[in-house]
Amino acid sequence: MESDMQSSASISPGLTTNDLTTNASPFIEQAKRAGQLYIEQPYELYSAENHEAWRKLYARMLPCWDRYANEHFLKGIHSLCLNPDRIPRLEEVNRFLSPLTGFQAKAVSGYVPSFVFLDCLRNRRFPTTITIRRSDKLDYLPEPDIFHDVAGHVPMHTDKNFAEALVRFGECANTAAEMAAGIRGPDTRARYLTSVIRAMARFFWFTIEFGLMRGPDSLKVYGSGLLSSHGEIAHAIEAPDVQRYPIQLQWAINQGFEINHYQPLLFIVDSFDHLFSLVDQLEAWMKDGKLSNVAPGEPEVNEEDLKSFLHAELD
Numbered sequence: 648m649e650s651d652m653q654s655s656a657s658i659s660p661g662l663t664t665n666d667l668t669t670n671a672s673p674f675i676e677q678a679k680r681a682g683q684l685y686i687e688q689p690y691e692l693y694s695a696e697n698h699e700a701w702r703k704l705y706a707r708m709l710p711c712w713d714r715y716a717n718e719h720f721l722k723g724i725h726s727l728c729l730n731p732d733r734i735p736r737l738e739e740v741n742r743f744l745s746p747l748t749g750f751q752a753k754a755v756s757g758y759v760p761s762f763v764f765l766d767c768l769r770n771r772r773f774p775t776t777i778t779i780r781r782s783d784k785l786d787y788l789p790e791p792d793i794f795h796d797v798a799g800h801v802p803m804h805t806d807k808n809f810a811e812a813l814v815r816f817g818e819c820a821n822t823a824a825e826m827a828a829g830i831r832g833p834d835t836r837a838r839y840l841t842s843v844i845r846a847m848a849r850f851f852w853f854t855i856e857f858g859l860m861r862g863p864d865s866l867k868v869y870g871s872g873l874l875s876s877h878g879e880i881a882h883a884i885e886a887p888d889v890q891r892y893p894i895q896l897q898w899a900i901n902q903g904f905e906i907n908h909y910q911p912l913l914f915i916v917d918s919f920d921h922l923f924s925l926v927d928q929l930e931a932w933m934k935d936g937k938l939s940n941v942a943p944g945e946p947e948v949n950e951e952d953l954k955s956f957l958h959a960e961l962d
């Protein structure tokens with residue numbers, strides 16, 4: 648499952664039905680053509696097949712969550728009152744979510760450039776995909792869908808400490824854009840930003856998407872890429888060939904990753920307070936210039952992400 652910080656959806660030809668299937672939704676294509684990033688969730692467009700995909704995904708994750716998910720996620724999914732049989736209405740999700748942490752899921756038409764995505768987090772808005780994968784192709788999807796976003800990410804946003812860490816991470820984007828604005832010369836500025844965006848994308852990947860947390864008896868999963876992946880969640884905890892290390896910031900920001908196979912290396916945090924302190928450290932390093940030259944490699948930083956930082960409207 649690709650990270651929200653770096654997905655770019657492709658458009659498949661041959662749109663047939665007017666539902667909300669990933670890469671085959673006329674409604675979404677229309678919104679993109681019109682340049683609308685933030686959209687409504689046209690709930691009536693979900694087809695029976697769309698709901699069936701949600702039902703199947705939810706049913707097969709449930710026992711995995713009981714076994715491998717961290718307690719904050721379990722509590723969160725309970726407090727959101729998601730219906731196992733029907734795709735959730737974001738409006739209803741938000742009714743349960745907002746009073747807990749101020750976070751809200753906000754429907755988007757597709758790819759959100761990094762700065763915009765992070766700035767939404769800073770404002771407690773989570774850009775949320777509303778399409779869902781095909782019900783006969785549940786396993787691999789390179790881009791996020793509503794199951795990944797709402798069943799994988801949003802339950803974590805019900806937790807106060809996690810939510811604070813996420814907001815803090817969003818604030819780092821503002822700091823990065825401010826730092827970049829002070830750099831003379833477009834090439835030097837672009838080089839700086841490429842490195843900082845790469846460092847942040849790696850951090851996001853190894854924590855928010857694929858993070859493990861130390862539990863009282865065993866390791867648990869808190870990363871949303873794992874929480875929404877039926878195959879990988881067990882693999883992350885059980886497989887003997889996965890390397891699992893206590894997180895070190897220096898390592899994580901210099902460590903490349905590939906999105907098209909199970910992760911061979913995962914990092915462990917002690918708690919969400921620990922995660923928060925790592926985000927603090929990330930920002931302090933940014934200010935000290937320690938993110939200006941991280942190891943090259945994955946992920947690639949695309950032009951759109953770079954531009955989103957260069958043209959950021961700062962407070």
Ligand SMILES: [Fe+2]
Pocket residue numbers: 649650651791795800856871872
């Ligand atoms: Fe994600």
